Amino acid sequence: MFTRNLLPQLAEELQHSSAVALLGPRQSGKTTLALEAAKAIPSIYLDLESERDRAKLAQPELYLADHLDKLVILDEVHRTPALFPVLRGLIDQARRNGRRVGNYLLLGSAALDMLQQSGETLAGRIAYLELGPLNLLETGPTQRDTLWLRGGFPESLTAPSDTRSLRWWQNFIRSYLERDIPQFGPRIAADTLRRFWTMLAHHQSGMLNVTQLARNIGVDVKTAQSYVDLLCDLLLVRRLPPWHANIGKRLVKTPKVYVRDSGLLHALLDIETKETLLSHMVLGASWEGFCIENLLQCAPANVQGYFYRTSGGAEIDLLLVWPGGDIWAIEIKRSLTPKVERGFHAACDDLLPVRKLVVYPGQETFPLGHDIIATPLFDLCRELAEQPNPPQ
Structure with a gap:
């Protein structure tokens, strides 16, 4: 429980x-x-x-x-x-x-x-x-890798084996496609929507290119957009919006797209075990999406999430924007020795965030220089959850 x-x-x-x-x-x-x-x-x-x-x-x-x-x-x-x-x-x-x-x-x-x-x-x-799926604060840090692999839906997370967890997800996806989704929108062929959903999984953390998705699935752009809208409305897919500001830079204006629950992402890609995940091309994007979902769930409701990217290569994986205007810049790394690229420094020069953080899969918090702090995901989730009001 x-x-x-x-x-x-x-x-x-x-x-x-x-x-x-x-x-x-x-x-x-x-x-x-x-x-x-x-x-x-x-x-x-x-x-x-x-x-x-x-x-x-x-x-x-x-x-x-x-x-x-x-x-x-x-x-x-x-x-x-x-x-x-x-x-x-x-x-x-x-x-x-x-x-x-x-x-x-x-x-x-x-x-x-x-x-x-x-x-x-x-x-x-x-x-x-x-209410989203279970997050890392609710399961505890010792469950992090299991939560990442299986996702936060309780029956998947607590399944007796990875095989049973994947079987649960397969039934979940089938139920949504054949029973639940038809309740909420126009009749959509289950096979078509499943292929579309799987394409989104392959495109995890990428820029949302509805035109390309429509071409790949053989439908018009308006229909493909309606599929994205429906999956977002069902709280299964997230469009992470780009940050807009008048800073004299050419900013990317297209949202990024994520399958919100990592267990669902892995089920769509037929990833059953951690070993399979570690050798899969979606590994980095899966970890990024997992961290973003946990951080947004744990942040106060009045905090908004964005990403930042310019045509010149400045980039931040996640911006947390507080009501008073303060910005936390968060980079996500799947490495025990995280290094910050030039694009993150350039983006911080543009935005002047009050906090500069790198989330990584280690256990300790330590400085990286230039006022950047490396922090475990659980620790940052806990810090966000303990702040009911914007930081001063």
């Missing part, structure tokens, strides 16, 4: 918000976290993928009105979009009566439907939280 770092924030939101949407990929642990948060308060749980539970909501106003004194957890709520106006009415009625009842926790496997539906009907009444 893992303790999720999001638990205190979820508990706080449930105390102050009439409705909370907890978004994350299927099987990332949303239900477990919701039930953990509900232990201390009267609650009921409805799985809207269950016909039995959906039948209880045949007349939702009557059913939910009988449970105004409880936290109502609605799992896979995108399956019943007609509920959103009902929830709005119950929340508004409670407000008019001067009571803060009708507390709802909505669980969804995608960002797009939940944001569209709840945004239209529950504006000003709902808080949003995103």
